[in-house]
Amino acid sequence: MTRISSYCPLCISRCGCIYTVEDGELTAVAPNPDHPTGKHLCSKAYAAVDLLKHPDRILTPLKRSNPKGSADPGWQRISWDEALHTTATAMRRIAAQDGPEAMAFCVTTPSGTAVADGMQWIFRLANAFGSPNTVWTTHVCNWHRDIAPQLTFGSDIGMPEFAATGCLMLWGINPSATWLAMAGQIEQARQRGMRLIVVDPRSAGFARRADVWLRIRPGTDGVLAMALAHQLISNGRYDREFIMHTSTGAFLVQEDTGQFLLLPDGSKAMWDESRASVIAAPPPGTLGNFALSGRFEVATPDGPVACHPAFELFAQRCADYPLARAAQLTGIPAARIAEAAELLGSQGPVSFYGWAGLNQHDQATQTSRALHLLYALTGCLDAPGGNVFFSKPPLRNVMGRDLLPAGQAAKALGVAERPLGPARHGWISEADLYQAILQQQPYAVRGLLSFGANLLATRANPQQGQEALQALGFFAHADFFHSAMSRDADILFPIAMPWEREGLQAGFFIDQAAEARVQLRTAVLPPHGEARSDAELVFELAARLGLQTEFFDGDAQAVLRHVLEPSGLTPEALRAAPEGVVLPLHTRYRKYLDKGFATPSGRVEIHAEALQAIGQPPLPEFRDALPPEGFPLLLTCAKLPDRCHSQHQQAHRTGRGERLPLIMLHPDVAAERGIAEGEAVNVTSPYGTMRARAKLDANLDTGTVWAHYGWWQAVPGEAGEMAANYAGLMGPASDPVSGSALLRGQYCQVAKVPSTLSFNE
Numbered sequence: 001m002t003r004i005s006s007y008c009p010l011c012i013s014r015c016g017c018i019y020t021v022e023d024g025e026l027t028a029v030a031p032n033p034d035h036p037t038g039k040h041l042c043s044k045a046y047a048a049v050d051l052l053k054h055p056d057r058i059l060t061p062l063k064r065s066n067p068k069g070s071a072d073p074g075w076q077r078i079s080w081d082e083a084l085h086t087t088a089t090a091m092r093r094i095a096a097q098d099g100p101e102a103m104a105f106c107v108t109t110p111s112g113t114a115v116a117d118g119m120q121w122i123f124r125l126a127n128a129f130g131s132p133n134t135v136w137t138t139h140v141c142n143w144h145r146d147i148a149p150q151l152t153f154g155s156d157i158g159m160p161e162f163a164a165t166g167c168l169m170l171w172g173i174n175p176s177a178t179w180l181a182m183a184g185q186i187e188q189a190r191q192r193g194m195r196l197i198v199v200d201p202r203s204a205g206f207a208r209r210a211d212v213w214l215r216i217r218p219g220t221d222g223v224l225a226m227a228l229a230h231q232l233i234s235n236g237r238y239d240r241e242f243i244m245h246t247s248t249g250a251f252l253v254q255e256d257t258g259q260f261l262l263l264p265d266g267s268k269a270m271w272d273e274s275r276a277s278v279i280a281a282p283p284p285g286t287l288g289n290f291a292l293s294g295r296f297e298v299a300t301p302d303g304p305v306a307c308h309p310a311f312e313l314f315a316q317r318c319a320d321y322p323l324a325r326a327a328q329l330t331g332i333p334a335a336r337i338a339e340a341a342e343l344l345g346s347q348g349p350v351s352f353y354g355w356a357g358l359n360q361h362d363q364a365t366q367t368s369r370a371l372h373l374l375y376a377l378t379g380c381l382d383a384p385g386g387n388v389f390f391s392k393p394p395l396r397n398v399m400g401r402d403l404l405p406a407g408q409a410a411k412a413l414g415v416a417e418r419p420l421g422p423a424r425h426g427w428i429s430e431a432d433l434y435q436a437i438l439q440q441q442p443y444a445v446r447g448l449l450s451f452g453a454n455l456l457a458t459r460a461n462p463q464q465g466q467e468a469l470q471a472l473g474f475f476a477h478a479d480f481f482h483s484a485m486s487r488d489a490d491i492l493f494p495i496a497m498p499w500e501r502e503g504l505q506a507g508f509f510i511d512q513a514a515e516a517r518v519q520l521r522t523a524v525l526p527p528h529g530e531a532r533s534d535a536e537l538v539f540e541l542a543a544r545l546g547l548q549t550e551f552f553d554g555d556a557q558a559v560l561r562h563v564l565e566p567s568g569l570t571p572e573a574l575r576a577a578p579e580g581v582v583l584p585l586h587t588r589y590r591k592y593l594d595k596g597f598a599t600p601s602g603r604v605e606i607h608a609e610a611l612q613a614i615g616q617p618p619l620p621e622f623r624d625a626l627p628p629e630g631f632p633l634l635l636t637c638a639k640l641p642d643r644c645h646s647q648h649q650q651a652h653r654t655g656r657g658e659r660l661p662l663i664m665l666h667p668d669v670a671a672e673r674g675i676a677e678g679e680a681v682n683v684t685s686p687y688g689t690m691r692a693r694a695k696l697d698a699n700l701d702t703g704t705v706w707a708h709y710g711w712w713q714a715v716p717g718e719a720g721e722m723a724a725n726y727a728g729l730m731g732p733a734s735d736p737v738s739g740s741a742l743l744r745g746q747y748c749q750v751a752k753v754p755s756t757l758s759f760n761e
């Protein structure tokens with residue numbers, strides 16, 4: 001029996017754990033309380049023992065023998081050599097005929113799988129091959145947490161310093177289900193008296209135990225952020241010094257154009273109260289008494305121009321949302337909003353975290369701007385107890401963006417429509433991929449190589465998605481299991497499960513001590529069947545595509561050495577310390593005092609010029625989405641503790657497996673429709689229908705329902721098979737800046753299924 005110190009790589013929590021191996025089999029998984037993320041494990045970690053041996057695993061390369069669209073693909077076993085040869089040949093042919101951009105790549109999420117083990121190599125393959133088109137998950141997952149805040153902070157949002165924060169806002173994140181290690185930190189902080197505000201339509205996780213739970217109508221988060229900001233500003237409960245000296249709040253905006261006033265030398269202007277005159281904006285951090293409100297006539301070569309400080313314009317926008325109006329729009333009682341503002345104003349240092357609940361909306365960019373500006377008012381960014389940018393292990397990035405040939409980046413699908421969006425980094429959306437395949441717009445995509453992902457279960461418009469996959473000239477998919485997506489592949493590659501391969505985790509996120517740990521996760525057993533890791537697949541393909549040099553001639557040890565080199569660590573040192581090596585990293589607070597923020601102005605950007613330059617509002621602006629006739633209920637969704645997205649259903653097959661996903665309804669909503677708990681219902685939207693089973697939840701607003709997503713297997717229904725797929729209810733709406741797809745806040749209707757049908761088998 002061997003016990004191996006490791007971490008569970010199945011989700012962002014990366015919980016420290018210990019694997020027990022007996023006679024070449026994984027027999028037990030246990031928490032490792034000595035690890036910064038190792039106090040608890042969830043059921044997904046324990047399921048490893050069964051998943052490894054699951055009869056449905058893909059264990060050899062396969063090719064289809066029946067035409068696409070057939071109910072049975074007629075999978076035939078082939079050798080790795082044939083699978084690799086077929087794939088590399090198709091890739092070369094597509095590149096030769098239509099350019100490398102006609103070959104798209106796809107990869108599942110590193111936050112809800114262990115694909116991070118090989119992900120940088122997958123991106124490197126796409127880049128070296130010359131394709132700027134990789135469908136990833138960022139636009140439905142982390143964009144508005146990690147990249148969109150660059151518009152305001154010049155960075156991501158950092159991490160709450162849980163141990164020192166006075167008041168935490170959890171906004172559209174439910175760590176009790178999705179990030180156990182973070183939930184542990186919050187629990188501890190609660191015990192020492194940290195105050196907690198939770199913004200969530202559902203009473204789940206910490207919402208049940210928060211000081212203030214703001215039960216928001218899905219998709220109205222921006223309005224709430226503005227309303228809270230209005231409370232802070234109008235009560236003088238904001239960090240005026242921070243705004244004055246380190247934000248663009250004092251920059252003057254012209255009344256006529258709505259743009260920054262530029263002085264003859266091109267610099268931005270501020271009104272200096274001490275001198276009662278206009279001055280060129282000094283470097284960020286320069287102290288002074290600069291106007292944050294007022295109307296100033298500034299003499300210019302073209303005559304006098306009336307201006308206002310950007311902060312005043314922002315404050316006016318916020319004032320559009322007094323408590324009563326905000327309550328009406330968000331569905332949250334005015335008193336609750338006032339209570340939350342009171343906590344923010346009095347219980348600092350304030351920190352916040354928001355994630356998927358904020359990322360799947362068609363106004364997500366404006367929403368994140370509003371939230372980040374609300375946070376800027378607290379002045380706590382990178383301050384003790386605020387959202388801190390902890391020091392991280394310096395590792396080498398091997399995504400190889402520099403390998404992408406000149407001119408290819410500009411061909412990324414969607415980059416012309418959304419120049420500030422993910423396509424700028426080569427990350428395209430499934431919607432753009434489907435369009436390029438089906439309509440050949442703006443050009444044809446003919447091939448796809450996908451490393452996991454299950455687009456037809458996790459993205460809008462699966463009907464169109466399936467047509468697109470079937471229309472591809474060549475499609476190879478790499479996975480552990482068959483899925484909605486694998487059905488239409490030409491070639492399937494069997495992928496080694498995370499316990500059968502190596503992975504590297506540099507930093508465990510939740511505090512400085514966790515961030516300082518670098519851990520090499522070794523394989524705890526050899527791969528079943530002929531499975532190989534994603535990284536091995538990439539390296540094999542690279543060799544057949546003539547890209548050996550870009551891939552270190554396949555020398556895995558040299559690769560790891562190269563990645564680790566900047567940290568001073570070696571593969572040998574990591575292998576000798578399976579529990580991980582802790583680097584001597586220390587937190588430095590308020591780093592902006594030395595070097596400003598990484599925005600164009602070096603300041604927190606109140607008025608976003610970058611948005612204005614692409615025709616988007618530079619200050620947060622929201623429109624109300626009115627229900628279409630016949631679809632009165634707002635539908636949202638959330639992650640479940642025992643699964644990630646469409647995965648882990650295999651673990652439930654033999655147990656208490658649900659045949660239908662659930663939809664949660666307020667008892668009054670159910671009663672009005674004659675629906676009883678446990679009954680089968682049809683959920684319809686203007687885009688499709690989903691079969692689900694009703695569950696009553698009296699804590700919901702009567703205008704909101706929420707449902708399970710990620711179910712793609714068909715269920716028995718009136719006309720044979722029925723979709724139970726949430727994704728089929730979603731339409732084309734997406735955020736105009738990021739392309740973030742609307743997966744939450746879709747108007748729908750729920751109706752009982754005629755009683756002649758039974759779903760209780």
Ligand SMILES: Nc1nc2c(c(=O)[nH]1)N[C@H]1C(S)=C(S)[C@@H](COP(=O)(O)OP(=O)(O)OC[C@H]3O[C@@H](n4cnc5c(=O)[nH]c(N)nc54)[C@H](O)[C@@H]3O)O[C@H]1N2
Nearest residue numbers: 108109113114115137141451452453454458478645646709
């Ligand atoms: N309605 C709704 N839709 C959502 C969300 C939501 O909250 N609501 N969440 C969105 C979010 S945040 C995300 S990140 C996406 C996720 O979107 P996807 O990545 O499409 O979703 P998964 O269902 O996790 O699909 C993972 C697939 O990859 C396989 N896989 C897992 N690990 C590996 C690996 O290491 N290598 C390989 N080759 N394959 C692997 C799994 O077996 C599975 O088939 O879904 C989004 N979709």
Ligand SMILES: Nc1nc2c(c(=O)[nH]1)N[C@H]1C(S)=C(S)[C@@H](COP(=O)(O)OP(=O)(O)OC[C@H]3O[C@@H](n4cnc5c(=O)[nH]c(N)nc54)[C@H](O)[C@@H]3O)O[C@H]1N2
Nearest residue numbers: 111112172173174178218219355356357638639643644645
């Ligand atoms: N168990 C489990 N863990 C996971 C995953 C998983 O699938 N399962 N996936 C991983 C991945 S890829 C990700 S991205 C993270 C995401 O982790 P989270 O962000 O915690 O994920 P969600 O449950 O999708 O959304 C969080 C909360 O947002 C709420 N919400 C829904 N609509 C709205 C809205 O309009 N406004 C607001 N304010 N809140 C709303 C939901 O009710 C939910 O409680 O989790 C990771 N960890």
Ligand code: SF4
Nearest residue numbers: 008011014015042045
């Ligand atoms: S929360 Fe569960 S799945 Fe995620 S890392 Fe921890 S044990 Fe693994």
Ligand SMILES: [Mo]
Nearest residue numbers: 109111137141
């Ligand atoms: Mo995600």
